[in-house]
Structures are given as structure tokens and as C-alpha cells.
Amino acid sequence: MQTVKMVVTGPFSAGKTEFIRSVSEIDVVSTERKISTAAEKAVKEATTVAMDFGRITVDDDLVLYLFGTPGQKRFDFMWEILSEGMLGFIVMVDSTRPETFREARSILETFRAYAPTPYVVAANKQDKKDAWDPEDMRHVLRLDSKVKFLPCIATEKSSVKSILLELLYSILAEMERGEK
Amino acid sequence: MALRGNLRDFTITQLLNLINLARKTGTLVVDGPSDTAHLAFRDGKLAYAQIGKTVTGLAVILHNANKLSSGQYKAIQQRASNISDKELGLLLINAGYLTKEDILTQLQLYFAGIVHRLFTWVEGSFHFENEMLPPDDRISVRLDLENLIIEGSRQLREWEQLQDEIPSLDMALKFTDRPGVNLRNVNLSVEEWRVVSYINPKNTIKQIANATKMNDLEIRRIVYGLLQAGLVEICRPEGASPAPQVRVFPTEDRDEQKSLVNRLISRIRSL
Known part of the structure; x- marks a missing residue:
């Protein structure tokens, strides 16, 4: 059995676990714990402390694993371990929480430093009324026009599928560029 | 004690x-x-x-x-x-x-x-x-x-x-590809000019700090300013030994790798 993996990263409460849950064929193996700090508790009740783990069986011979990283900075020692051997990565950004944009940028830089693999950035929670416009977010996140920055609703399978596909197209394009 | x-x-x-x-x-x-x-x-x-x-x-x-x-x-x-x-x-x-x-x-x-x-x-x-x-x-x-x-x-x-902005000083800097910007028209301090003179994808930020005798805070301050002004961007240092290569694909064959990605694409489409 051949296996490949992709990593879903981003700040605390960006929607990484939901993203994986939307497409994984198994119940996401999640290492969520109750949140201890009051500030974070105001955002959500539980958070990922080690990793989330989802699976998509491609055929008899190939499985895609999706790993979600813990969003809180104090668990960032897990990031490098999770990034090893990844095909590509997705950076999730909560469009409704501009206070996390700077951290998202920092996570993106950190993962780029770990491995020069293709990546896409997903502007999650675009269905919420206070979501930022993706173009404004692109400026704040200082994303080059060549970087794929895609609107996303992590709870909707179709939206998650399109993000994964865009990453796979980028991986394919990178391979083709490497052949020239 | x-x-x-x-x-x-x-x-x-x-x-x-x-x-x-x-x-x-x-x-x-x-x-x-x-x-x-x-x-x-x-x-x-x-x-x-x-x-x-x-x-x-x-x-x-x-x-x-x-x-x-x-x-x-x-x-x-x-x-x-x-x-x-x-x-x-x-x-x-x-x-x-x-x-x-x-x-x-x-x-x-x-x-x-x-x-x-x-x-x-x-x-x-x-x-x-x-x-x-x-x-x-x-x-x-x-x-x-x-x-x-x-x-x-x-x-x-x-x-x-x-x-948070500049997590690693082991990365390098390169000038952004913005044809409209002429660096000569930008007001830079002496310290900023010193840093600018070393900007090259071959030099890590740490090396620039050593060459300009700046501490971590000083170099980060200047690099942050240059990044915010859109004059430079962070890149992997040229010629640096690549990060230890962990196998991404289960096969070394390029055609098999492409086939694998295409199979993934078909599967995701069918979800």
C-alpha cells in the first residue's frame, strides 16, 4: 500500500479540524482537549493539541492522509514533525478574525522554511457575514499574486474538495516545471 | 540559595x-x-x-x-x-x-x-x-x-x-519584482542602506546581521520595515544545502509520481 500525505495548518480556530472532517472517510482521529485560557475559550471550547488525522482511500494501492496541525503556538514543536514528507500544505485563515492574520503569515513562512513544497492558502468562513474580502486579506497577508488564495467554507465538502484539487494542480504544475 | x-x-x-x-x-x-x-x-x-x-x-x-x-x-x-x-x-x-x-x-x-x-x-x-x-x-x-x-x-x-513576522533568520532576502519602485527614491536610514547593500538570495538574514554588526532585534526591525514597504521578500537562501529530503512520493519514477497525483485528483473529484 502506497501512502502520501498533505498537511493542513493555520492559526488557532482557523477551521483545520472541520476541513479534514469534511472529506475524511474515517472519523477524524482528533487529539482535542478542553481549552484552558479564558481568551481562547471565548472562541471555541476544545482545540487540537497534537494533530488531527484523516484518510482518503484513492484505490487498492494508494491512500492519502490528511494531517491537521495544532494551532496554538505552544504546540508548534509538532509542526516540523508533521511537515516531514508532505506532498503539499494548506494554510487555513479565519476570514472573520483579522487578529490572526499576522500569525497565519508567520505559520506560512515557517512551513515554507521546513519544505519547499507547493501550498495554497484558504480564506475560511467566507459564509460568515463579518468575513473579510479575500482580496483585502491577500494584501494583509502579503501574498504574491502567484500564490493561490482561495475562498473556503471548511464545513462544506464541495469547498474543501476544490481547495484540495487546487493544491494537487499546483503539485502537478510544479512537477511539470521541474521536467523542463 | x-x-x-x-x-x-x-x-x-x-x-x-x-x-x-x-x-x-x-x-x-x-x-x-x-x-x-x-x-x-x-x-x-x-x-x-x-x-x-x-x-x-x-x-x-x-x-x-x-x-x-x-x-x-x-x-x-x-x-x-x-x-x-x-x-x-x-x-x-x-x-x-x-x-x-x-x-x-x-x-x-x-x-x-x-x-x-x-x-x-x-x-x-x-x-x-x-x-x-x-x-x-x-x-x-x-x-x-x-x-x-x-x-x-x-x-x-x-x-x-x-x-512572529520573521520567524527564522536562516532565510534570505531578495528584492521584489516591482518595476515601478526605484530604491533611490525611497528614504532609507544609514542602517537600512547598510542592510540593503547585503541583500542577495545568497546571504541569510543572520549573515547580514553579522556583517552589519546588528543584534537580532535590530536586524529584524529593519527587515520588517523593508518587508512592510514591499521592497524585499523572504526567500530560501541560494546554494544552501536543501532541507534533509524526506521521501514525499512512494516512488522515484517521475511518470509514476505524476500518475499518482492524477489518481489523487480523480479521487478527490469523485468525493
Whole structure:
């Protein structure tokens, strides 16, 4: 059995676990714990402390694993371990929480430093009324026009599928560029 | 029992606060990433500071602060290199070159500068030696810690923000591909120009900091400004040995790899 993996990263409460849950064929193996700090508790009740783990069986011979990283900075020692051997990565950004944009940028830089693999950035929670416009977010996140920055609703399978596909197209394009 | 611990658990600002509140007398020894610092306190006030093993003498401090001309400095080195700081201070005051206040002010600025450098140290260990003070031949000052603590807290916040923005100094910088921007029309400080002159994908930010003799905070500040202005962007250093390659694909064959990605695409589409 051949296996490949992709990593879903981003700040605390960006929607990484939901993203994986939307497409994984198994119940996401999640290492969520109750949140201890009051500030974070105001955002959500539980958070990922080690990793989330989802699976998509491609055929008899190939499985895609999706790993979600813990969003809180104090668990960032897990990031490098999770990034090893990844095909590509997705950076999730909560469009409704501009206070996390700077951290998202920092996570993106950190993962780029770990491995020069293709990546896409997903502007999650675009269905919420206070979501930022993706173009404004692109400026704040200082994303080059060549970087794929895609609107996303992590709870909707179709939206998650399109993000994964865009990453796979980028991986394919990178391979083709490497052949020239 | 002497106070000891790790900078990850207890910051320099917190240590200074403790020493100030407890009116401690003694020497705080901080073992940082590349140097060791000694800060001596008397009744909770900074008395003396030294970084590294070499003692920076009064003549050097005054010369660097432009309080002694190069000629005066040379003469001191030749004729009075064996005398202590206290003796040299008296000599300069008696000769009318400087006042006592001049000397104390310059020493305070120099010692405060050392404490400022320590604010950027986030890794390392410390211990406090009660009642240990610098040798009698050194000139000590009495510098209130409150202002240093406030400044340290500010720097710490700035440091944390800058670390978020520029997490690694092992990355390189390159000029952005923006044809409309002419660097000559941008108002840059001397320090910024010094950094700009080294920008090249071959040089890591750490190497630029070493070449321009800037500490981590100073180089991060300048790089952050250049990034915000859209003049430069962070890139992987050219020629650097690539990160240890962990197998991404289960096969080495390029066609099989492409086929694998295409199978993934078909599967995701069918979900």
C-alpha cells in the first residue's frame, strides 16, 4: 500500500479540524482537549493539541492522509514533525478574525522554511457575514499574486474538495516545471 | 540559595523586576546563546554591567561615546594602560578633560545598553550570586531599574511581534519584482542602506546581521520595515544545502509520481 500525505495548518480556530472532517472517510482521529485560557475559550471550547488525522482511500494501492496541525503556538514543536514528507500544505485563515492574520503569515513562512513544497492558502468562513474580502486579506497577508488564495467554507465538502484539487494542480504544475 | 533558572520561564524583564522589588545586592549571571553577561546590583539598582569575557575599560567606553578624541585615547593606551578605571577617571577629572557627571552618565548609558541587548535573549540560563559585586577598581553607578523595565517590556512586545513576522533568520532576502519602485527614491536610514547593500538570495538574514554588526532585534526591525514597504521578500537562501529530503512520493519514477497525483485528483473529484 502506497501512502502520501498533505498537511493542513493555520492559526488557532482557523477551521483545520472541520476541513479534514469534511472529506475524511474515517472519523477524524482528533487529539482535542478542553481549552484552558479564558481568551481562547471565548472562541471555541476544545482545540487540537497534537494533530488531527484523516484518510482518503484513492484505490487498492494508494491512500492519502490528511494531517491537521495544532494551532496554538505552544504546540508548534509538532509542526516540523508533521511537515516531514508532505506532498503539499494548506494554510487555513479565519476570514472573520483579522487578529490572526499576522500569525497565519508567520505559520506560512515557517512551513515554507521546513519544505519547499507547493501550498495554497484558504480564506475560511467566507459564509460568515463579518468575513473579510479575500482580496483585502491577500494584501494583509502579503501574498504574491502567484500564490493561490482561495475562498473556503471548511464545513462544506464541495469547498474543501476544490481547495484540495487546487493544491494537487499546483503539485502537478510544479512537477511539470521541474521536467523542463 | 541562589536564584537560578531558565530564560524561557523567566524573562530578563521579570528578573529585573524581582531584583528591583527585593532590593537585591549581588550579580546576575546570564548565559545566553553566544555570550555570558554579568549585571551587578546594589540595593536593587544597577551598579555595573559586562558582556563577554573581556572587560571594556573606561577609556574605550568614553572614546566610543566621542568623549575622548582619538589622540587622547591613544595617549591613554600608551601611557596609562595599567591604571584602573577609578584612577583613570580621577586623572581625567583632575586634568579638566571631563566632569564626574560626564563619566557617570557615559557609564550609565553603556551599562543600560548592555541590559537592552539582554532583552533580546530568550534562550539561556541565569543565576544570581548574592552579595557578589564587581572588583573595587571598577567604577559603579546607581541606575534605577524602573525605566529599564518599562523599556524592556516594550522591547519584549516588539520582539515577540517581530519574531512572529520573521520567524527564522536562516532565510534570505531578495528584492521584489516591482518595476515601478526605484530604491533611490525611497528614504532609507544609514542602517537600512547598510542592510540593503547585503541583500542577495545568497546571504541569510543572520549573515547580514553579522556583517552589519546588528543584534537580532535590530536586524529584524529593519527587515520588517523593508518587508512592510514591499521592497524585499523572504526567500530560501541560494546554494544552501536543501532541507534533509524526506521521501514525499512512494516512488522515484517521475511518470509514476505524476500518475499518482492524477489518481489523487480523480479521487478527490469523485468525493
